[in-house]
Amino acid sequence: MKKTVLRSYARLIAVAGIHVQKGQDVRILADLDQPEFVKILVEECYRAGARLVTVEWNYQPLTKVHYSKASLRALSQVPQWQQARLQHWVDTLPCVIRLLSEDPDGLCGINQEKMAKAGQKRYLVSKPYQDQMENRYQWCIAAVPGAAWAKKVFPDLPKGKAIEQLWQAILSTSRVTDDPIAAWDAHNRDLQNRCDYLNALGIRTLEYRSKNGTHLKVGMIDDAEFKGGGETSLQGIYFNPNIPTEECFISPKRGEAEGIVYSTKPLSYQGQLIENFSIRFEGGKAVEVHAQKNEALLKKMISMDEGAAYLGECALVPYDSPIRNSGLLFYNTLFDENAACHLALGMGFADTIKNYENYTLEECRAKGINDSIIHEDFMIGSEDLDIDAHTRDGRIVPIFRAGNWAF
């Protein structure tokens, strides 16, 4: 991949992604796959005004070793110095860039129970710090190709070619054009215009219909809002949390979903694919599921906790999104969720409530935001998907026709 193109991508992440402010620190979380790109990204963060840029390297294969060899006790601890570091982040609010490149199958066979238990214990300690930082700093998730990931997406290509192809796919779907920052400005304006239009309708219910059998009605929370593209932190700084992103999304009202949906892409869960499945909802809850492959796993997933059978997200993505048009399955949610309209089972997003900063999390949940340990996106978009909005004032407004925006 040409250096000038990579630098353009790095600049997009530093300037439009985290929108780093002069004198602000930056943390970059990266795997070992693309150190040369990380170096360029560090340079662009400094160029954009960062005070100090720190890279926290991760090597996925070591995660498996630790969860195999170290004790649950050792893995569960958050020593005092790490709490001091969390406090440092609360005090200084550094930007966070997370560069994804992991092998989609890299954690297959890991001791999941041990990992979950240790994670929960560490979470108990770190949560108060995370809550203090919530929505106060800029962050951005973007991707770079790892070798194993590239081979998964392009299994027939040799390693070098596969990495090059995955770079191409990442950069084109991330709108790294001649002027990516201008392209993202235009893209964000488009997403915001659509969200504004949707939010002005006063939607009571979304109704999904497709020839594949999908017919589902989902209720909306009165003061929830569609969001998409860039966000503004509580410090007032506009940033782009996901590169790429194509969706306008909202959290629906827990308890209000009736009908059936058919998946249009496999769902990857715990390292396995659940394929060709349907979910029937009654009173907001998934009451019946079928799957041609891994039906038992799907049943296990929706019974993880009480909220796992309820919806947490409705996301609208046109069928001719750049990612769907690439024809690729990325095996990575950052991309695949932007290939088609999707729903998510599990946790909803409290920040889709208008002026959410004035409410407690409990108040947001009382309004209908679902809560769960899971948040699993699954694709329902297709080339014949129609979506209608039933508005609070009794109109029926077409939102999607034949898989694409109807307005």
Added chain:
Amino acid sequence: MKKTVLRSYARLIAVAGIHVQKGQDVRILADLDQPEFVKILVEECYRAGARLVTVEWNYQPLTKVHYSKASLRALSQVPQWQQARLQHWVDTLPCVIRLLSEDPDGLCGINQEKMAKAGQKRYLVSKPYQDQMENRYQWCIAAVPGAAWAKKVFPDLPKGKAIEQLWQAILSTSRVTDDPIAAWDAHNRDLQNRCDYLNALGIRTLEYRSKNGTHLKVGMIDDAEFKGGGETSLQGIYFNPNIPTEECFISPKRGEAEGIVYSTKPLSYQGQLIENFSIRFEGGKAVEVHAQKNEALLKKMISMDEGAAYLGECALVPYDSPIRNSGLLFYNTLFDENAACHLALGMGFADTIKNYENYTLEECRAKGINDSIIHEDFMIGSEDLDIDAHTRDGRIVPIFRAGNWAF
């Protein structure tokens, strides 16, 4: 390189190198060059009883970026959480493995003044913690091939071949045989026997003579001792700080060096080679230097501070050491200093004083241990080097003849 051989090397580092104790933590400091080997090393540390193994990854090219782009102020800080981490290490005394693999020319062109100033400021904060850990934990420096380093040692080979050749050179000089741990036991016994012999002589002065013109007398501190191979921490744990090591070394008495030495290998300093040089000493001090290449740099080096013109180390290494026999210049002190007898200008080692733990650093310096910000090894060994010991009871005992041990 075969996995079984790499595992054998990793086990050597974990078991004989740091000699990790059951329940002890381990820190591994590594560059990004050989992650697969780092994984094997982590596994072997756990297998040897480690509680938790942490890898601190470093990417050398970023060092140059930071010292170019960040402010001196930002680079000089040791935030509170890093001090808490230092305190954590003081409290838990983890073993430290440093895996060298850097490009010998990787920091060429870095802003050295800025790096030195920032380092000095951070050192002011970290020193009290480091002093509390001094000699209380086990550590080990070993090497793995980085691509740029391999290309420097084998400039005519393609990258993959060069890395493979450097692996071979590292493993053979590090005694990774069928049973490396037994080989190191035997090697340590040999080094200890030689040190015991030297220490029993009661040496007053070492006299170096070579046909290249070298004729130098260096005075010894009365209660200093030759050391070599494994060491014992103040916690009583035997470990091997350097893999490989071939030297018996001592710190000479500051102020007692008379005569001239001629270098037998280039000295790499600040990314440049000083070649074919001589140093004349009077009253312990380097008073006259000549070099065919980079004489000005050598003059700058010995005037870094007052102690930079005085000797800090005399190390005895036979001419037919495995490293010299490899015929390679490694461009890395861990190896090159074990290829030939050498001296060092600058800081001496207080722990070469017998029962040094009973003295303050100031008392050790009063005995004649030199102090300086530099410690620069330079090679003086040759195939015709003779060394005699003048003992306190008036004998002259041959130590080296024709470049090799005389006993």
